[in-house]
Amino acid sequence: xxxxxxxxxxxxxxQSLFDQGHLDEQFIQLEELQDDANPxxxxxxxxxxxxxxxxxxxSLEQTLHFCACGRERNPLDFxxxxxxxxxxxxxxxxxxxxxxxxxSTLIREYCRTGNAEGCRKSFQQMKKExxxxxxxxxNYFQLVRQAGPMERACRPK
Amino acid sequence: MDNGCFSSPxxxxxxxxxxxxxxxxxxxxxxxxxxxxxxxxxxxxCCLARHALSLLRERKDGYDIVISDVxxxxxxxFKLLEHVGLEMDLPVIMMSVDGETSRVMKGxxxxxxxxxxxxxxxxxxxxxxxxxxxxRIHEVRDFENFESFESMHLMTNGSELSEEGNLFALEDMTTxxxxxxxxxxxDDKEFLDSSSSKKARVVWSVDLHQKFVKxxxxxxxxxxxxxxxxxxxxxxWLSRENVASHLQxxxxxxxxxxxxxxxxxxxSGMKHSDLPSKDVGNFNFPNSAIKQQxxxxxxxxxxxxxxxxxxxxxxxxxxGNPKGIVPHxxxxxxxxxxxxxxxxxxxxxxxxxxxxxxxxxxxxTMSTPYSWTDIPKSQLKKEQKPVVHLEDNFNLLxxxxxxxxxQVDQSQSIASISSTPSITEQDVAACIETKPRFxxxxxxxxxxxxxxxxxxxxxxxxxGNLMMNDQPSQPxxxxxxxxxxxxxxxxxxxxxxxxxxxxxxxxxxxASAAPLDEDLYFxxxxxxxxxxxxxxxxxxxxxxxxxxxNHLYDSADYLVIDQGLFIA
Numbered sequence: 001x002x003x004x005x006x007x008x009x010x011x012x013x014x015q016s017l018f019d020q021g022h023l024d025e026q027f028i029q030l031e032e033l034q035d036d037a038n039p040x041x042x043x044x045x046x047x048x049x050x051x052x053x054x055x056x057x058x059s060l061e062q063t064l065h066f067c068a069c070g071r072e073r074n075p076l077d078f079x080x081x082x083x084x085x086x087x088x089x090x091x092x093x094x095x096x097x098x099x100x101x102x103x104s105t106l107i108r109e110y111c112r113t114g115n116a117e118g119c120r121k122s123f124q125q126m127k128k129e130x131x132x133x134x135x136x137x138x139n140y141f142q143l144v145r146q147a148g149p150m151e152r153a154c155r156p157k
Numbered sequence: 158m159d160n161g162c163f164s165s166p167x168x169x170x171x172x173x174x175x176x177x178x179x180x181x182x183x184x185x186x187x188x189x190x191x192x193x194x195x196x197x198x199x200x201x202x203c204c205l206a207r208h209a210l211s212l213l214r215e216r217k218d219g220y221d222i223v224i225s226d227v228x229x230x231x232x233x234x235f236k237l238l239e240h241v242g243l244e245m246d247l248p249v250i251m252m253s254v255d256g257e258t259s260r261v262m263k264g265x266x267x268x269x270x271x272x273x274x275x276x277x278x279x280x281x282x283x284x285x286x287x288x289x290x291x292x293r294i295h296e297v298r299d300f301e302n303f304e305s306f307e308s309m310h311l312m313t314n315g316s317e318l319s320e321e322g323n324l325f326a327l328e329d330m331t332t333x334x335x336x337x338x339x340x341x342x343x344d345d346k347e348f349l350d351s352s353s354s355k356k357a358r359v360v361w362s363v364d365l366h367q368k369f370v371k372x373x374x375x376x377x378x379x380x381x382x383x384x385x386x387x388x389x390x391x392x393x394w395l396s397r398e399n400v401a402s403h404l405q406x407x408x409x410x411x412x413x414x415x416x417x418x419x420x421x422x423x424x425s426g427m428k429h430s431d432l433p434s435k436d437v438g439n440f441n442f443p444n445s446a447i448k449q450q451x452x453x454x455x456x457x458x459x460x461x462x463x464x465x466x467x468x469x470x471x472x473x474x475x476x477g478n479p480k481g482i483v484p485h486x487x488x489x490x491x492x493x494x495x496x497x498x499x500x501x502x503x504x505x506x507x508x509x510x511x512x513x514x515x516x517x518x519x520x521x522t523m524s525t526p527y528s529w530t531d532i533p534k535s536q537l538k539k540e541q542k543p544v545v546h547l548e549d550n551f552n553l554l555x556x557x558x559x560x561x562x563x564q565v566d567q568s569q570s571i572a573s574i575s576s577t578p579s580i581t582e583q584d585v586a587a588c589i590e591t592k593p594r595f596x597x598x599x600x601x602x603x604x605x606x607x608x609x610x611x612x613x614x615x616x617x618x619x620x621g622n623l624m625m626n627d628q629p630s631q632p633x634x635x636x637x638x639x640x641x642x643x644x645x646x647x648x649x650x651x652x653x654x655x656x657x658x659x660x661x662x663x664x665x666x667x668a669s670a671a672p673l674d675e676d677l678y679f680x681x682x683x684x685x686x687x688x689x690x691x692x693x694x695x696x697x698x699x700x701x702x703x704x705x706x707n708h709l710y711d712s713a714d715y716l717v718i719d720q721g722l723f724i725a
Binding site: 025026029030032033035038041044045048049051052083086087089090091093094095096 | 181182183184185187188191192195226228253254255275276278279
C-alpha cells in the first residue's frame with residue numbers, strides 16, 4: 001500500500017540519516033516528545049532550527065566575509081566568530097545535527113587558536129553539511145506529511 | 158505525600174512546579190517547554206534575560222525554579238543567576254552547549270544549583286524539583302517555628318488594627334509551635350511558601366529562651382558570649398548566630414528595662430536589688446525598635462519560666478508604650494510566641510514585673526491556670542470584689558498611683574497599655590481571665606471574661622491595696638481588654654502570659670515585694686492592649702490574683718496564668 005510504502009521509505013530515510021551520522025539521539029528525543037498535543041512537533045522544531053541557523057550562517061558569512069574580489073577580510077574577529085559559533089552549535093544540538101555540530105566545534109577551536117584559515121575552511125565544510133542535512137530533512141518531512149499521521153515514532157535499528 | 162506548601166500549594170509536588178526558562182535560542186526554548194510540560198510542570202518561557210528578571214520581580218513568588226542558558230546576547234547568564242539568587246532567592250539551573258570545566262565551575266561559583274549540558278534529556282529535567290525541595294529543607298532547618306512565626310507575623314500586621322488580634326495569634330502560635338516541634342523533622346511538611354524564602358528565623362520559644370537565660374546567668378552576664386551560651390544550652394539545632402542575635406536582643410531588652418526603671422521615678426524599689434543588675438545592663442528597648450522587630454518581640458514573648466532577675470521592676474508608666482506588652486525578653490522564658498500584638502507592643506521589661514510577681518500576689522495569679530479559673534469565676538460572680546487576697550500582696554507593692562501603666566511584658570497580650578488611671582476590677586479580672594494555655598480553661602475564662610467584661614469600668618487602684626473592693630466590678634469591656642471579639646483568643650494569649658508570668662515569678666528572682674505595683678503595671682499594660690482609655694490605671698485586680706495564690710504556686714503551668722493576667 002502506498003501508506004506502507006511511504007512508511008517504509010520514511011523509516012529507511014531516517015535510518016540512513018542516522019547511519020551516516022547526520023542525526024543523533026536528540027532527534028529521537030524530539031520524536032518521543034511528539035504527542036497528540038503536538039502532532040507535528042518534530043517538524044515544528046526543525047523549522048525553527050532552519051530559521052535560526054540561516055540567520056546565524058548569514059552572520060557567520062559576514063564575519064568571515066570574503067570580499068567580492070575573493071580576498072578575505074582581515075583581521076578576523078575571532079571573538080565574534082566564536083560567539084556566533086557557540087550559538088550555532090547550540091542550535092544544531094537542538095535537533096541532533098551531528099555533523100554540523102562537529103564542524104562547529106572545530107571552528108571554535110580554530111577561533112581559539114586564531115587560525116583564520118582553519119576557520120574559513122571549516123566553515124565552508126560546515127555549510128555544506130548544513131545544506132545537505134536540511135535538504136534531506138525537508139524531503140523527510142514532506143514524506144511524513146504524505147504518509148499521514150504515524151502511530152508512534154520508531155527508533156532506527 | 159504531604160509536600161507542604163508552595164505559594165500555590167500543591168498536594169502532588171513536584172507536579173505543577175513553576176519553572177521559568179530563559180534562553181535566547183528559540184529552538185531550545187520550545188523543546189524545553191515541551192519537555193517540562195511533559196514532566197507536569199508549569200512552564201513560562203522567556204528569550205530575554207531582562208524580561209525574565211522583570212517577570213520574576215513582578216511575581217516574587219510566582220516561580221519555583223529558573224533554568225537559564227549561560228550565553229545570552231542581552232545579559233550574561235551568570236549575571237542573571239546572581240540577580241535571581243539575590244533578589245528572589247530561587248534555585249537556578251544553568252545550561253549550555255559548552256561543558257568546559259571552567260564554565261561549569263563558574264556557574265557553581267555564581268550560585269547555580271546545577272549545570273546542564275545541551276542537548277538536555279528529559280530525565281534530567283524530571284529531577285529538577287529536587288533543587289526546590291532542597292532549598293526549602295535548608296530554610297526550614299534553621300527555622301524552628303516558621304509557621305508560628307509567620308502566623309505571628311501575620312498577627313502582628315493585623316495587630317495594628319486591633320489588639321485582640323494579637324491574642325489570637327498567640328493561641329495559634331502556640332498550637333503551631335507545638336506542632337512544629339513535633340514536625341520539626343518532617344521537612345516535607347514544612348515546605349515553605351516561596352515567599353517565606355525570606356530567611357528562616359529561629360523562634361525563641363519560652364523553653365528555649367529560658368534555657369538561654371539560664372545559660373547566660375550561669376556564665377555570668379559580663380562574661381557571656383554566644384558560643385558559651387550555645388554550649389551551655391545544648392540545643393543541637395541552634396546555631397551560634399541564632400544565639401548571638403538573640404543575645405543582642407536580650408541585652409537591648411535589659412538595657413531598656415534599666416532605662417525605664419531609671420526614667421520612671423519608680424517608688425521604691427522596683428529595682429530589685431536581687432536582680433543582678435548586670436543582667437539588666439542598659440538595655441533600652443525602644444518601643445519602636447521592638448515593634449519593628451517582630452521576631453525580637455517574639456523572642457521576648459517567648460519566654461517561659463523566666464528568670465526575672467534582671468528585670469527591673471520599675472513601675473513604669475507606660476504611656477509611652479502604646480502597645481503595652483513587651484515581651485519580656487529578659488527573662489529567659491520563652492513565652493509562647495506572642496502574637497502580633499505583643500511584638501508590636503513595647504516590650505516592657507517584664508522581668509521586673511516578674512520578680513515582683515514573685516513576691517506579690519502576682520505570683521499567685523500567674524502561676525496556675527487553675528487559679529485563673531478560679532479567680533475569674535469567683536471574680537465574676539462577685540464582680541464587686543476584686544480578689545481580696547491580693548490585698549496583702551499588693552500591699553507589698555507600692556503603687557504609684559492610679560496611673561499605672563502596666564507594662565506587661567507578657568508579650569502575649571498586651572498591645573498597649575494605657576496609662577490610664579484606675580484599673581477596673583473588670584480589667585483585672587479580665588487579665589485574669591486570660592485563657593490559660595489549657596484549652597480546658599479557655600472556656601471558663603472566656604465566659605469569665607465576658608462576665609467581667611460586662612461590668613468593668615475602672616477601679617481605682619489603691620496603692621497597697623489592690624483589692625478593688627471599692628470598685629464595683631464593672632464589666633470589662635472587651636475593648637478595653639481587647640478581648641472583645643476574640644475572647645477565646647485573648648484568653649489564650651492571656652493565659653500564655655499568665656504562664657509566662659508565672660514562670661517569671663517563680664523562675665526569676667523576685668527582688669522585693671515592692672515592685673508589685675509594677676507588676677501590676679505590667680499586667681495592666683498587658684491588659685490594655687491598645688485600649689488607651691481603658692481606665693485601668695491600676696493594675697488589674699490583685700484580688701483576682703491573690704485568690705489563687707496557692708494554686709499558683711502549685712500549678713505547674715505558670716504560663717497559663719501569666720497570660721491571663723495580661724489580658725487587658
